[in-house]
Amino acid sequence: MPRDLSSVKLDRLNRLMRLLYSGRPVSKGAIMDAIGYASVRTFERDLAFLREAYDAEIRHDQTQGGYILEGRGTFILNFTLTEREILSLVSGLRMASHFLPHLAKDADDLWTKMRSSLPESLLEKGETLGRCSVVSLPVSRMDSRAFDLLVDAIGTRTNVRFSYRSPYGSERATTRVVSPWGVFFQSHAWYLWGSHPKTPKGVTYRISRIKTLHVWPDTPFSPPPDGMRIDDHASSGWYGYTGDADIPVEIEISPPLAEIVQETVWHPTQRFEEGEDGK
Structure with missing residues (x-):
């Protein structure tokens, strides 16, 4: 990290990089408003500093009318995670460990690294989810x-x-x-x-x-x-992979399965109609 970088400036640079990290062109006006720049010159100095000190690749696209981040260079973004983001992360790691067993150790190592930077309250919720959840679907062995x-x-x-x-x-x-x-x-x-x-x-x-x-x-x-x-x-849950023909199919299902099948999206084009006797 470059020397003599105040916490205020570092916070401002971090917010600017997060704004540009969306991948979409961001106009100068939108950046000025979002970051709260008092002057255009401060914004331009920050851009120059990111390019020179961190090798960040930031260009202005005149056709799209905004700044685009093409590479963050050596700048490390500082961010916070919400409770739901933590739960999503833990769920994803659990899924990866189950469905891709050869990545189980890597998933555990990643969670160990994440634990060191998480607040205790969020960490406990993540640990609780990890202890009380399991995926019971079998997975075939593969190389x-x-x-x-x-x-x-x-x-x-x-x-x-x-x-x-x-x-x-x-x-x-x-x-x-x-x-x-x-x-x-x-x-x-x-x-x-x-x-x-x-x-x-x-x-x-x-x-x-x-x-x-x-x-x-x-x-x-x-x-x-x-x-x-x-x-x-x-996208089909019926093992019916896409072919050359488009064939409408109607299936009549009797209770109690008639209610159960409606809990799942079996095919993106499915549609349910209520029939007689609960069918």
């Missing part, structure tokens, strides 16, 4: 290296090559080159959504069945169909 490699390949838009065998198909494993588009968890296992030469919208591969996985960068990457995201492909 942690394969999962991490697939996530990296999705981020870099790089093809992968692997051996795969489905119990519903041939008894022999086949080797295939796939453009990975996304991963998702459903029921009790992690799945990869990726390209397939015979299916333009891609297919689903269960990650626990992927063997001998390698990055395969010397082949062209096939992007997902226009407008399709991993959310669109994996």
Whole structure:
């Protein structure tokens, strides 16, 4: 940290960086009002100080009429967390430990680091949630290296090559080159959504069945169909993944299940209608 930096100025710089950290262009007027600058010159000096002392990348976009933070450099943001944010953090760490067992130790280490900077009152609520909550959904075993490699390949838009065998198909494993588009968890296992030469919208591969996985960068990457995201492909709770046809389906459900099924979003397009005899 640069020397001779008063707590008042540091607080002002911190609030300015938090405002810019939203990623959206922020106008000079909005910054002046939000931070409470008495003069434009003070604001401009703060900008210059952040750029020179911390290597912060802040540029003014004339077309969008505002300042944009493209990199915070060495500036470390100081922030406070609310009670609900702490509970969200603990819940997320618990979920990560359960659904991604190979990250359990990392999640515990992160919580240990967070504990040292949390107020006692918020810390106790987080610890209580951790002690009294558990996720009972089973998770299929998988190769942690394969999962991490697939996530990296999705981020870099790089093809992968692997051996795969489905119990519903041939008894022999086949080797295939796939453009990975996304991963998702459903029921009790992690799945990869990726390209397939015979299916333009891609297919689903269960990650626990992927063997001998390698990055395969010397082949062209096939992007997902226009407008399709991993959310669109994996949003159905019925294992009915997106295909080429759009087929309306009606299901009649009798009590007591008629009331129970309404507690869950099984498909983003679902709609319930009250029928006779509680159906």
